[in-house]
Amino acid sequence: MGDIAILYLTSLITSLIVALILKLPLIPKEKPVRFSFQTSIIFPTPILALGIEAIFRNLFGNYIVLAVFAGLFGALLSKYSDKLFGEP
Amino acid sequence: MEIVEIIKVVVAGIICWLNFVLIDTYFGLPEKPGVLGAKTIGEKIRDIGGNIHGGYFMGNIVCSPDASAGTLLASIMSYLMGVEGGLIAALLVWIGNRLCADPGYAGTIGALTITAIIYLLSPIIEAKYFIAGMVLAIFTIQGFEHKYASILLGKIAKKMNRGE
Numbered sequence: 001m002g003d004i005a006i007l008y009l010t011s012l013i014t015s016l017i018v019a020l021i022l023k024l025p026l027i028p029k030e031k032p033v034r035f036s037f038q039t040s041i042i043f044p045t046p047i048l049a050l051g052i053e054a055i056f057r058n059l060f061g062n063y064i065v066l067a068v069f070a071g072l073f074g075a076l077l078s079k080y081s082d083k084l085f086g087e088p
Numbered sequence: 089m090e091i092v093e094i095i096k097v098v099v100a101g102i103i104c105w106l107n108f109v110l111i112d113t114y115f116g117l118p119e120k121p122g123v124l125g126a127k128t129i130g131e132k133i134r135d136i137g138g139n140i141h142g143g144y145f146m147g148n149i150v151c152s153p154d155a156s157a158g159t160l161l162a163s164i165m166s167y168l169m170g171v172e173g174g175l176i177a178a179l180l181v182w183i184g185n186r187l188c189a190d191p192g193y194a195g196t197i198g199a200l201t202i203t204a205i206i207y208l209l210s211p212i213i214e215a216k217y218f219i220a221g222m223v224l225a226i227f228t229i230q231g232f233e234h235k236y237a238s239i240l241l242g243k244i245a246k247k248m249n250r251g252e
Binding site for chain 1: 114115116169172173175176178179180182186187191192193196200
């Protein structure tokens with residue numbers, strides 16, 4: 001159990017650091033926030049990182065390197081979601 | 089024994105109903121239709137004597153995965169895989185939201201909150217009862233009686249300052 005918590009924490013912290021480096025805003029700048037498509041550090045970056053880490057862990061096993069990659073992919077998916085899904 | 093199971097399904101259904109209706113209303117589903125289909129459903133429900141904002145709410149539920157879909161998917165994934173399943177459900181709901189031109193706040197937050205609720209209540213009510221309960225909860229909104237369901241949803245929206 002302790003191991004799994006460390007893996008999730010690793011992916012969470014990695015995603016937050018990468019999101020900071022990619023200059024995502026902390027919260028969306030558009031108001032009201034609930035209609036904003038702009039991605040930010042608090043949403044949806046951590047959710048994507050934890051979901052990807054859950055998939056990686058169940059497919060490949062408990063590796064700390066995979067947790068780092070899950071965080072990286074989560075932040076990248078959050079940053080480039082407009083390019084992937086099209087501008088709203 | 090069977091009576092206990094029925095009570096568990098009903099209690100889980102009430103929890104699911106509160107979870108998705110409150111989160112969807114908070115994130116503004118009754119305020120405006122996200123896509124054209126939701127607008128059409130809302131106007132149709134207004135024409136049969138319902139509330140337009142309740143109608144938009146019901147249209148938005150149909151047209152993109154919001155907190156009701158998040159609640160159902162997270163219940164199923166929690167039943168299969170535990171808390172990790174709920175995290176995967178939240179990721180997939182967000183992807184589905186973006187494909188449907190929806191920012192994705194309601195769906196992912198709904199999936200995460202029901203995952204937390206199922207985890208906390210797992211010694212008393214197992215995840216399988218939440219799957220059955222969510223089917224009942226969505227039936228009361230979308231299947232049973234559209235007119236009165238939309239009026240109730242409109243009242244909740246008004247109370248939470250979302251829509252008129």
